[in-house]
Amino acid sequence: MMVHVTEERKKxxxxxxxxxxxxMAMAGMIGTGIFKGSGDxxxxxxxxxxxxxxxxxxxxxxxxxxxxxxxxxxPGLNIQHLIHKAFGFRASxxxxxxxxxxxxxxxxxxILAAGSFLEYWFPHAPLWLLSALCGLFIIGxxxxxxxxxxxxxxxxxxxxxxxxxxxxxVGLLLLFGIIPSHAQPIKNLFGxxxxxxxxxxxxxxxxxxxxxxxxxxxxxxxTVTETKDVERTLPKxxxxxxxxxxxxxxxPIIIICGLMPWNSVSTTQxxxxxxVFESIGMPGAPQLMNFVLLTAVxxxxxxxxYATTRTLYSMAQRGEAPxxxxxxxRHGVPVGGLALTGSFLAIGVFLAFLVKDQIITELMSIPxxxxxxxxxxxxxxxxxxxxxxxxxxxxxxxxxPYMTTAGxxxxxxxxxxxxxxxxxxxxxxxxxxxxxxxxxxxxFIRREPVGEKETGTDIN
Numbered sequence: 001m002m003v004h005v006t007e008e009r010k011k012x013x014x015x016x017x018x019x020x021x022x023x024m025a026m027a028g029m030i031g032t033g034i035f036k037g038s039g040d041x042x043x044x045x046x047x048x049x050x051x052x053x054x055x056x057x058x059x060x061x062x063x064x065x066x067x068x069x070x071x072x073x074x075p076g077l078n079i080q081h082l083i084h085k086a087f088g089f090r091a092s093x094x095x096x097x098x099x100x101x102x103x104x105x106x107x108x109x110x111i112l113a114a115g116s117f118l119e120y121w122f123p124h125a126p127l128w129l130l131s132a133l134c135g136l137f138i139i140g141x142x143x144x145x146x147x148x149x150x151x152x153x154x155x156x157x158x159x160x161x162x163x164x165x166x167x168x169x170v171g172l173l174l175l176f177g178i179i180p181s182h183a184q185p186i187k188n189l190f191g192x193x194x195x196x197x198x199x200x201x202x203x204x205x206x207x208x209x210x211x212x213x214x215x216x217x218x219x220x221x222x223t224v225t226e227t228k229d230v231e232r233t234l235p236k237x238x239x240x241x242x243x244x245x246x247x248x249x250x251x252p253i254i255i256i257c258g259l260m261p262w263n264s265v266s267t268t269q270x271x272x273x274x275x276v277f278e279s280i281g282m283p284g285a286p287q288l289m290n291f292v293l294l295t296a297v298x299x300x301x302x303x304x305x306y307a308t309t310r311t312l313y314s315m316a317q318r319g320e321a322p323x324x325x326x327x328x329x330r331h332g333v334p335v336g337g338l339a340l341t342g343s344f345l346a347i348g349v350f351l352a353f354l355v356k357d358q359i360i361t362e363l364m365s366i367p368x369x370x371x372x373x374x375x376x377x378x379x380x381x382x383x384x385x386x387x388x389x390x391x392x393x394x395x396x397x398x399x400x401p402y403m404t405t406a407g408x409x410x411x412x413x414x415x416x417x418x419x420x421x422x423x424x425x426x427x428x429x430x431x432x433x434x435x436x437x438x439x440x441x442x443x444f445i446r447r448e449p450v451g452e453k454e455t456g457t458d459i460n
Contacts, residue, residue: 030160030300033213034249035293036113037364038256039272041209042265045202047195047257050250052206053213055410057246060214062407063375065397066382072393073385079378080314086381089318093442094435095377096315100308101434102370104341106215107304108348109363110297111135115352117294120270120287128353134298135345142305142338144331153302160296163289164248167273171255174280181280185258192261205421207414208368213249215371305341312337320445365427370434372415379407 041049070082077085079099084092115131122130141152173179189195196202256265256272260279265272270286271293277285313334315321327336352359382397383404397403419428 030157030164030245030248030296033209033215033364034252035271035273035296036116037209037213038253039265039275040364041206042253042256042262042272044198044209045206046193046197046262047189047253048197048203049206049210050253050257052203052210053246053249053253055203056207056210056214057249059375059407059410060245062397062403063378065395066379066404066407069393069396070378070382070385072395073389078310078314079374080311080318080320082381082385083377084318086384087377089320090442091377092318093315093320093445094438095374096311096320097438097441098370098434099374100311100315102215102367102374103304103307103311104344105348105363105370106212106367107301107308107341108345108351109367110301110304111138111345111348112352112359112363113297114294114301117271117290117297120274120290126353128349131352132346132349134301135342135349138298138301138305139338139342139345141302142309143329143333143335153299153306156295156299156302160292160299161248163292163296164252167289168248168251168255171252171259171276175255175258181259183259183280188259188261189257192263197262204414204417205423208365208418208421208424208427211371211414212364212368214245215367305338308341309334309337312340362426365424366430369415369418369427369431372411372418373435376408376411376415379404379411383408 041052045052067079071077074082074085080092080096083095111131111134112127114134115127115129118130118134119125119127144152170179174181174183175185184191198205252273256262256276259276264279265275270278270290273293274286274289277289312321312325313328313336316323316326316336322336322340325334325336325340327334329335348363351363383401386400418424
């Protein structure tokens with residue numbers, strides 16, 4: 001009892017500023033999915049993958065708008081609380097743990113990607129060792145107070161966003177011939193099997209990695225309990241984030257496809273961003289870009305650790321996670337959740353030790369499934385809860401209920417196409433196994449809330 005009393009006196013700290021939230025949300029979405037996964041999507045769909053990024057961007061906007069509406073209608077409730085309010089305790093357990101598993105796998109992928117970027121300079125060092133060092137570094141950052149964590153992440157994310165902007169500017173100068181190069185943009189975009197080398201099916205198959213890439217946008221839904229003036233901040237942040245992330249994905253892909261043949265992009269070597277500069281022979285640029293990419297995936301992993309620990313804390317408040325994950329440090333950091341997350345990072349590093357080849361690609365397929373399910377749950381919660389609002393929030397989904405329904409239908413269609421694609425067999429089997437296990441476990445967990453109120457105000 002003394003432990004519970006002590007823990008109840010501690011609160012998650014409201015130390016995040018609007019600029020922190022903006023950069024954290026973008027940091028969660030801009031990581032391995034674009035810097036490493038773009039090589040996979042280009043090999044799957046060729047230049048037409050641009051269309052996949054556009055279509056998924058529209059779905060992203062619907063999900064984000066639904067989440068913003070819910071967050072404003074029910075202040076202080078994050079994703080797990082909202083799903084609980086809409087569909088009850090069991091659905092909250094399944095969605096909460098699924099979201100934690102999703103972010104846990106994403107964080108492992110980011111850590112392994114960071115290790116692979118370090119291999120560029122240390123080719124003889126094992127991937128598992130380099131990844132382990134990156135994991136320890138990120139865990140150390142998350143032990144700070146949230147305001148210091150937010151400040152660190154702000155500058156961490158600023159580096160990679162600045163780098164993408166510079167990449168876009170330099171790339172456009174190269175494409176238009178202002179900076180001389182041997183690149184043939186028109187031939188590269190349309191001359192190697194055309195703009196649709198694998199037809200419409202290529203675009204559909206690329207959705208898996210694209211959805212994985214955009215996953216992280218809902219991180220904003222976790223920050224509402226640690227954000228100042230959320231009612232004014234959230235709508236503005238969401239509008240800006242969605243527009244800029246779509247921009248930061250599509251323009252780099254156009255530049256990569258224009259500066260080098262899409263079918264010469266390797267998925268097993270360095271990032272396509274590094275390969276572009278190597279192909280045009282800009283001295284020193286590959287090394288600089290690799291450093292930026294290392295910073296970028298560490299930033300995304302940083303956001304992943306934040307997401308997993310706050311998800312566990314939120315679930316523990318409702319008795320949906322082990323009690324020790326409610327433990328907070330004297331600085332208000334959920335150290336219990338951090339310990340559990342760190343142990344699973346160690347498992348991911350061990351997988352890299354056992355099977356290095358293709359480990360990143362295989363792991364990237366799983367979050368594509370889980371993100372689809374979580375996004376469907378967010379849209380479904382908005383459909384269910386809208387009629388019960390006391391009053392409509394000033395920010396809400398336009399075209400309700402048709403827009404939200406369209407998002408659910410599109411995500412469901414993408415999910416089904418994933419499952420029917422034999423190339424995604426490993427991810428499909430893993431996802432269904434996870435879902436079956438979570439559904440089974442949910443029937444054995446009894447609700448034992450520990451001081452958490454329906455309003456969620458106790459975790460503010």
